[in-house]
Amino acid sequence: MTYSQHIRAVLTLGLPLIGGHLAQFAIGLTDTIMLGWYGAESLAALTLATAFFFVFFLMGCGFAWAVMPLVAQAAASDDTQTVRRVTRMGLWLSGLYWAAVMPLLWFSGAILLALGQTEALAADAQTYLRIAGFGMLPALLVMVLKSYLAALERTRVVLLVTVLAAIANGMGNYALIFGNWGAPELGIAGAAIAAILSQLTALVAIAVYTQRRMPQHAMFQRFWRADPQMFARVFRLGVPIGLTTLAEVGLFEATAIMMGWLGTVPLAAHGIALQTASATFMVHLGFGNVATIRAGNALGRNDPEHLARGARTVLGLSLAMSLMTITLFLTLPHLLVSAFIDPADPARDAIVATGVTLLAVAALFQLVDGAQVVALGILRGMQDTRVPMIMAIAAYWGVGIPASYVFGFVLGGEAVGIWLGLVFGLTLAALAMLWRFWGQSLPGMRGQNAGHLAPATDPH
Template identity: 65%
Template sequence: MTYGGHVRAIAVLGLPLIGGHLAQFAIGLTDTVMLGWYGVEALAAVTLASSYFFVLFLLGAGFAMAVMPMVATAAAEEDETSIRRCTRMGLWLSMLFFVAAMPLLWWSQPILLLLGQDPDVAATAATYLRVAGWGLLPALLVMVLKSYLAALERTQIVFWITIAAAVTNGVTNYALIFGNWGAPELGVTGAAIASFVTQIVSLAAVVLYAVRVLPEHALFRRFWRPDWEMFARVFRLGLPIGLTMLSEVTMFASSALMMGWLGAIPLAAHGIALQLASATFMVHLGLSNAATIRAGNAYGRKDRAHLARGALVVTIMSLAISAVAVTLFLVFPEQLISLFMESDDPHRGQILLIGTGLLAMAALFQTVDGAQVIALGVLRGVQDTTGPMVIAALSYWLVGIPASYMLGFRMGWGGVGVWSGLVLGLACAAVLLMARFWGRTIYRVEALA
């Protein structure tokens, strides 16, 4: 396939995935915007709670992400039995993970206090997590089934289901946070209920589609029967993916904790800037998922040339997206931040001042953030996950987090220093992961297969 052919194929596969990720992002964005209207204290608490929730969610989502390259490879090999087996065991592992994680969500308040958070913010965050935490189970199951469908190149249905979820979340938030349409005004608790309802609607939709449109895979027939050999394979591939994502999200969650040490207003500014940076990251993530699927297909066919061309094309596409994001963040910071606040908010001036500096740092890490997630995508496609896990841990925990603390507090740079540490951690990961793929993995496709 020519380079132009790769661009077209990645666009056809990736655009619905990007749209789906942006719709998923819109769910969190809706929470941030509406809670920002409700009050800075509520926004700060849910920013903290969301960071805590996603630490656990992304660790558990490793099993869902393992399903994607496994199904893509099995599809290239026309092995429908393996498609069913790995998807089913991904669902099993997700349910078991939820059982282990829910106590940490239910009893989050003492953990947040131990991490040095403001008692009032920690109490409100814990209230949110006691309700929203139950949504972890459907969220993980949805992730597995979306990975299964995406790997079969049924990305448009993934997009439409996520759009429906975003609409459900927005309507339910509007009703329950503010008490509109005769609903009670529940504030933070209303946002948590909306999150749970959204995940249930998503799960119902994706299960219905899988059962009705793809009955040949019989995903839920004799679902209770164990398949220990495939269970172990999904676990071995998925745990390093989960730990890799945990490494990155822990770095960002640590940055939220550090911003919390600076106060509720810096934490609110951090939440807004992070939402804006996350919007562009969703585009890179969609391209990364497309790279995983296409690399998985090439891996199944042992086609090294196809793998190399596809990886180069998707990397260039990611760099182009980064250039657009950098321009927006540097040229229109105040306009972007203002979207999240009422014009008469008494803290508006302080949040704009802090947020503008944070967006300048977000512009710096756009390129490296995109590069590292693209590298992870192609490496997962060829089922290389353990080495990237080690690279991620070293980059995020030994470089990013210590640098954030040193620059933010020891050097006295405040929020800009905390975000400078994020840039350094992401840059380290991007360089090492790209070096692993282009310097080692791509030349071993035949051996790995």
């Protein structure tokens, strides 16, 4: 394929995935806005509860993300049986993972109290988590089926299902938080119920699509039959992916805690700047998913030159997006930050001033953040997850968090210093992941010595 053909293929596959990530982002934004309207106490409890929830949810998504490269590789060699086996065991592992973590969500109040939260805040957060915890199961199953369909390049349905879930979530929130349309006014509990309704809506829609439009995979026939060999394979690939994700989430959670030490204004500015940067990060995450799928296909065809050309293409598109984002952050920072703040808020000017500075730092890490997530996606497509996990933990926790503390507090950089630490951690991760691919994984595939990266398709 020429580079222009690669670009068309990446955009055809990637734009629906990017739209799906933005729709998922909109679900969280809708929850924040609506509970913010309902009351500051409820919003604070939601912020705490969702941070707790997503630590466990994203860890569990490792099994779903492991399905994507395995299905892509099997699909490239027309191995329908392996596609089915991989996806089923991804569903099994997601269900077992949920059963293991649900008790932590049910008794989250005691955990939050032990972490220094107030009794009232911990109680409200536990109310949300006890209800929303039951929604984690369908949410994880949906993630597996999305990965399966995306790997088969059925990305439009992934977008449509996520948009449908976002609509269901918004309507559920409007009815159950405020008591509209004859529904009871339930506040934060209403938001949790709306989340479950949204996740069940998505699960039913994607399961029906899979059953009707992908009958060749017979995904739900004899679903109860165990497959120990494939179970172990998905497990071995999924755990490092989950731990890598957890390491990155931990980096940003740690910076939020450090911002809280500086006071309300820096923490508010941090939240606004991070929310803005997260929206643009969804584009890079979509490109990272495309990189995983196309790398998995190249692996299945044993075509290293196709892999290298595709990697250059998706990294180039991510770079172009980063340059556009940097321009936006540097030219319109006041407009972006002030949109989040009530003009009557007495702290508005201070928050805007800090937020504008943080967006300038965010412009710095757009380049490296996009590069590291795309490079990580390529490595996942090659089923190379253990060494990247070690690299990520070392970069985020060994460099990023200590650098944030040193720049922010030891050297007196405060909010800007904390974010500079983020830049250091993400830069090291990007360089390490790119070196791993270009310096080791790709040459190994070219030399036909990548057996540990490309396990043979199971014959059963």
